[in-house]
Amino acid sequence: MASDSSSFNIDAPRWDQSTFRGRLKHFFNVTDPRTAFVSEQELAWAKEMVEKSRAGDVPPGTRVEQLLYAKKLYDSAFHPDTGEKMNIIGRMSFQVPGGMIITGFMLQFYRTVPAVIFWQWVNQSFNALVNYTNRNAASPISVRQMALSYVTATTAAVATSVGMNMWTKRAPPLVGRWVPFVAVAAANCVNIPMMRQQELIQGICVKDRNQNELGLSQRAAAIGITQVVISRIVMAAPGMILLPVIMERLEKLHFMRKVKMLHLPLQVTLAGCFLLFMVPVACGLFPQECELPVSYLEPKLQDTIKAKYGDHVSSVCFNKGL
Template identity: 85%
Template sequence: MEADLSGFNIDAPRWDQCTFLGRVKHFFNVTDPRTVLVPEWELDWAKVMVEKSRMGTVPPGTRVEQLLYAKKLYDSAFHPDTGDKMNVIGRMSFQVPGGMIITGFMLQFYRTIPAVIFWQWVNQSFNALVNYTNRNAASPTSVRQMAVSYISATTAAVATAVGMNTLTKRAPPLVGRWVPFAAVAAANCVNIPMMRQQELIQGICVKDRNHNEIGHSRRAAAIGITQVVISRITMAAPGMILLPVVMERLEKLRCMKRIRVLHAPLQVLLSGCFLIFMVPVACGLFPQTCELPVSYLEPELQDTIKAKYGEPVPYVYFNKGL
């Protein structure tokens, strides 16, 4: 029996995005690492199905399950603002396979300066690509800004890691294992604001409840970028804080001392276990579409809103990006 799709809205969220649990379920779906293996032709099919559903021209016999699967693939592989297909490494669905490898090796090879510099450089290269891929397309980023962001974040990460490595040489071994997390946190505080500095300079687009553009707000941009920084640090924190404790104890076992060659693969695997849960949890910490009281906006933008609507507008809305 053919399903009735007349009232189906493919852009309506399957889970309540006003609740933390609803957002986590949504991002578990979108960041599913299995979608990285989906072939290009299937992603193109998903885009066509989503676009046809929006226009109300879905082929006869199409089931709701097919449309939901198409939307899952579309959200995982296509930019929400432009609709362009994103590069594989920059997709949030690649955070688990990409992040687990880099995190595992950062935590394993933290003792020597060359290893610290190399893996921090690899991590910041990965982060820069992710930040660029998931940028707010309404605020274009120049090549020069991307280069400055990349160099600044890499410098901050390497300087933090090398500096703390030097300071913690006489500290307990566990303290030295936490140095990579400190470097990652410091770099995120530099990389994301630098990569999205145009939003801080020109403001981010804010809209009313009917999705009508009102103007651009620098304060909204600052709030959105701060939330993204917190989410990224939260994403890395459990694995990079708890995993060193686990490895510190495991490496004291007699059997682990015999198989040192497996320490790095084990850390990679355990990092993946943390990231499978932490990627959707961190992405779901804050709503993707932020609600901001008008009183928080710049005075001139508040005046513009009053003049345009002639009545009190309590909130504006903006997309903070990932």
């Protein structure tokens, strides 16, 4: 790799974001769980380097490798819309360490109603923070809306879990182990749209290829939020569906029966292994910078764009969030 950084475009994607493979490489890079634990000083350095590179003021002697590392830290910790530092728990780079603990405990303690209620509450608290942190920041959300979203999603998750636990009492044990996943999927279908309802009501900002703002679109918001819901469910699915099957078989082994205290740490570790791969896979399912044909937008917005740009703008872009 060339070491000259004077003409380096730090915002140019390292990999082709129009392909799943390119997005997968990108998200393996920015969701690296190690970046969640770098120091505040290192994050400040990363932001400074990115800003200097954008301004064409890279310090002499800076290598491209250093700029790439700075951009990796910047993308992992700073919001793409606002440039503000995100809280650590809400960052996608914290999904593996945070998610593995919560997933492991949800899958381990699924038999009693109090345990189900507690861990679904913990999980929805975590999800609400992640959803808020990774929203499209151009659409503000009030404290009241956040509280309503949080309460609604938590209620949906708890009701689904408790209801299905009662329903599956006479079913095979493995069926009961899958209840947490169904609850998580149901809650995601509520939590994310509720947390981002302002985008659905007012629309999100769509831009042309030159980043000129063209207007607000509710249809674009609906597509972006739907893609995020699908991604979150896919992120959780392999671990929460396959891990119960694995644990069901392991727990029948003579050795595992003698060391029951290892069941929980083993389950947490295995959940982490699944998430290590599924976080970038799920994030990479759809482009973060989505593109829509103008013909799909609301008629009024189509007219506005055509009146100003004619046929020169055939598609629009928007940030769907994560």
